Amino acid sequence: MIGKKTAPSPPHPRKQLIIETAVTCFLEAGYHQTGVRDIAHRAGISLGNLYNHFSGKEAVLAEIARIEAQELEAFRTLLAAGPDPKATLKRFVEDYAEYAARPENAVLGLEILSEAIRAPQIASLFSGNRAGLVTGLAKLLEEGTRAGHFRAFEDPRETAGLILDAIEGRALRVLLKDAKGSAKTTLWRFIDAATQVKP
Amino acid sequence: MIGKKTAPSPPHPRKQLIIETAVTCFLEAGYHQTGVRDIAHRAGISLGNLYNHFSGKEAVLAEIARIEAQELEAFRTLLAAGPDPKATLKRFVEDYAEYAARPENAVLGLEILSEAIRAPQIASLFSGNRAGLVTGLAKLLEEGTRAGHFRAFEDPRETAGLILDAIEGRALRVLLKDAKGSAKTTLWRFIDAATQVKP
DNA sequence: ATATTATGAACGATCGTTCGTTCATATATC
DNA sequence: GATATATGAACGAACGATCGTTCATAATAT
Numbered sequence: 033m034i035g036k037k038t039a040p041s042p043p044h045p046r047k048q049l050i051i052e053t054a055v056t057c058f059l060e061a062g063y064h065q066t067g068v069r070d071i072a073h074r075a076g077i078s079l080g081n082l083y084n085h086f087s088g089k090e091a092v093l094a095e096i097a098r099i100e101a102q103e104l105e106a107f108r109t110l111l112a113a114g115p116d117p118k119a120t121l122k123r124f125v126e127d128y129a130e131y132a133a134r135p136e137n138a139v140l141g142l143e144i145l146s147e148a149i150r151a152p153q154i155a156s157l158f159s160g161n162r163a164g165l166v167t168g169l170a171k172l173l174e175e176g177t178r179a180g181h182f183r184a185f186e187d188p189r190e191t192a193g194l195i196l197d198a199i200e201g202r203a204l205r206v207l208l209k210d211a212k213g214s215a216k217t218t219l220w221r222f223i224d225a226a227t228q229v230k231p
Numbered sequence: 232m233i234g235k236k237t238a239p240s241p242p243h244p245r246k247q248l249i250i251e252t253a254v255t256c257f258l259e260a261g262y263h264q265t266g267v268r269d270i271a272h273r274a275g276i277s278l279g280n281l282y283n284h285f286s287g288k289e290a291v292l293a294e295i296a297r298i299e300a301q302e303l304e305a306f307r308t309l310l311a312a313g314p315d316p317k318a319t320l321k322r323f324v325e326d327y328a329e330y331a332a333r334p335e336n337a338v339l340g341l342e343i344l345s346e347a348i349r350a351p352q353i354a355s356l357f358s359g360n361r362a363g364l365v366t367g368l369a370k371l372l373e374e375g376t377r378a379g380h381f382r383a384f385e386d387p388r389e390t391a392g393l394i395l396d397a398i399e400g401r402a403l404r405v406l407l408k409d410a411k412g413s414a415k416t417t418l419w420r421f422i423d424a425a426t427q428v429k430p
Numbered sequence: 431a432t433a434t435t436a437t438g439a440a441c442g443a444t445c446g447t448t449c450g451t452t453c454a455t456a457t458a459t460c
Numbered sequence: 461g462a463t464a465t466a467t468g469a470a471c472g473a474a475c476g477a478t479c480g481t482t483c484a485t486a487a488t489a490t
Contacts, residue, residue, distance in 0.1 A: 046469080062349060064263035068446060078471040080449085085469090089446065139348060146345045148407065149338060150261060159409055166409075183424060190417040193410055194397045201396025208347065210358055210365075211392055218389040225382065226425035245435090267480060277437045279483080288480065 047085050049075050051099070054092045059136055063093060063143045094153055097144050100137075101161040107131070111168035117176030118224075124169070125199065125223055129216060132203035142204065166192045173227065182227045195223055246284050248274050250298070253291045258335055262292060262342045293352060296343050299336075300360040306330070310367035316375030317423075323368070324398065324422050328415060331402035341403065365391045372426065381426045394422055 053075035057066040068089050072079045086092050107128055114120035131137060148155040169192035176182035185191045202219060205211035252274035256265040267288050271278045285291050306327055313319035330336060347354040368391035375381035384390045401418060404410035 062263075062345070064261075065349075067444070069444085079447090080472065081470045083447070142345060142348070145403070146261070146341055149341070150264075155407065159407060162409060185417075186420065187414050187417045190410060190414045191421055193404055194401060194418065194421045197400025197404070198393045198397045201400045202393060204344070205392055205396070208354065208358060210361060211389060215386050215389040218384075218386045219393065221385065222390055222393045222425050225427065225429075226421050228424065228429075230424075230427075266478070268478085278481090279438065280436050282481070283435065 046077065046081070047095075050077070050082060050085055050092065051095055055096060055136065055140065058093070058096070058143055059139050063147060090151065090153070093144065093147060094157060096140065097154060097157045097161075100140065100144070101157065101164075103131075104161050104165060108164050108168045111165075111172050116181075117172055117179060118181045120172060121176070121223070121227065122220060124172075125195070125220055126216065128196075129199050129203065129219055132200050133206045133213060135207060138203045138207045141200070162196070165196060169195060176227070180229065183229050191227075195226070198222065245276070245280075246294075249276070249281060249284055249291065250294055254295060254335065254339065257292070257295070257342055258338050262346060289350065289352070292343065292346060293356060295339065296353060296356045296360070299339070299343070300356065300363075302330075303360050303364055307363050307367045310364075310371050315380075316371055316378060317380045319371060320375070320422070320426065321419060323371075324394070324419055325415065327395075328398050328402065328418055331399050332405050332412060334406060337402045337406045340399070361395070364395060368394060375426070379428065382428045390426075394425070397421065 050071065054066070054071045057070050057074060060066075061070070068082060069079055071092070072082045075082075086095070107124065110124055110127065111120065114123075132141070144154060144158055148158040166189055170188040173182055173185055173188045173192060177184050177188075199219065202211055206213045249270065253265070253270045256269050256273060259265075260269070267281060268278055270291070271281045274281075285294070306323065309323055309326065310319065313322075331340070343353060343357055347357040365388055369387040372381055372384055372387045372391060376383050376387075398418065401410055405412045
């Protein structure tokens with residue numbers, strides 16, 4: 033045991049430390065209210081060194097958005113698997129709602145969305161993330177319709193978008209204390225009814 | 232016709248000018264990227280004069296949020312009137328979707344929401360606005376249920392929140408070009424199905 | 431004359447970024 | 461093994477710009 037440190041798959045690169053610190057800062061103060069110095073200081077590194085690892089402040093946010101994209105991958109696979117469309121949908125709704133309502137995801141998502149409106153680089157990242165989810169969810173809806181478990185959708189992609197909107201919007205309201213985090217069954221009843229076969 | 236403009240009620244014309252200019256700036260560049268100087272300059276007034284009408288930058292945003300609240304009042308009355316709950320709901324969904332999708336409302340709403348997370352003054356304003364809509368919509372849902380036009384809701388307020396989330400979320404996606412502005416019938420079909428009486 | 435409205439210079443703070451430098455380690459040459 | 465060279469992580473002062481805000485003062489209206 034001389035110089036060897038604990039090393040998982042990515043040992044402990046500076047980049048990782050910077051990212052994690054930046055997330056903390058953005059979460060606490062917001063993107064624009066956080067200075068590059070804040071990140072460097074909280075990370076225990078020098079200001080200049082941060083610029084050795086990232087080309088600038090926006091690059092840090094872009095990297096965070098990229099990581100968020102990876103995390104969404106899990107939900108895409110969740111949507112693909114399963115013989116019972118309705119059960120799969122329910123599982124997805126509950127899991128994704130839980131994920132989206134976690135403060136770090138809700139706040140950061142909002143921060144990234146805000147930035148995406150004007151920064152094209154962030155926007156493409158953001159749209160890419162979501163398009164993947166929408167595609168997977170839309171496919172699930174169509175399969176469910178064919179199997180007779182869901183009603184017919186004139187525009188499955190748009191409907192998928194609406195489902196995600198409801199989940200993500202609720203997550204934000206939970207954050208603002210406008211919604212009780214407990215009312216998760218209401219969410220599923222809502223989406224269930226919205227996708228149910230007509231009488 | 233000397234100095235009279237087309238404005239009967241607004242208190243101070245200067246205030247109005249500042250607000251309108253600020254809205255333009257916030258829309259173009261975002262709240263934090265807009266400087267107080269930008270607003271004053273674009274409004275054609277001096278920097279110091281702006282501070283004669285507003286106590287600071289945040290006060291300007293707060294005033295904008297207050298005005299947004301007034302605009303929502305129209306939708307509250309829309310929700311209250313009408314003997315046919317389903318027709319009222321449809322009317323509301325379509326009108327509110329059109330309103331929310333207008334860039335100035337969608338972007339400003341996002342900007343205000345972002346700010347609300349950390350600024351308590353803005354947060355209370357924001358929550359107040361929304362609570363009014365939720366209350367009106369929830370009441371409509373309950374009435375519709377009693378009249379047999381809607382299904383039963385275990386939590387009408389939460390359901391009302393989800394409906395608003397879907398509408399507002401879609402509005403944002405239209406802005407990010409992730410959704411076609413045309414697919415408005417899909418939105419209504421979605422909400423209609425979500426509130427319909429069960430088979 | 432008094433009160434209101436308007437002005438823009440000035441303030442201290444902070445912004446994101448650049449830069450020259452140090453220094454420990456890895457590689458190459460002898 | 462010893463020496464020379466190359467590498468790049470780490471540092472923090474410094475830069476020019478801009479931030480929100482204040483204030484002494486001038487113009488205008490009552």
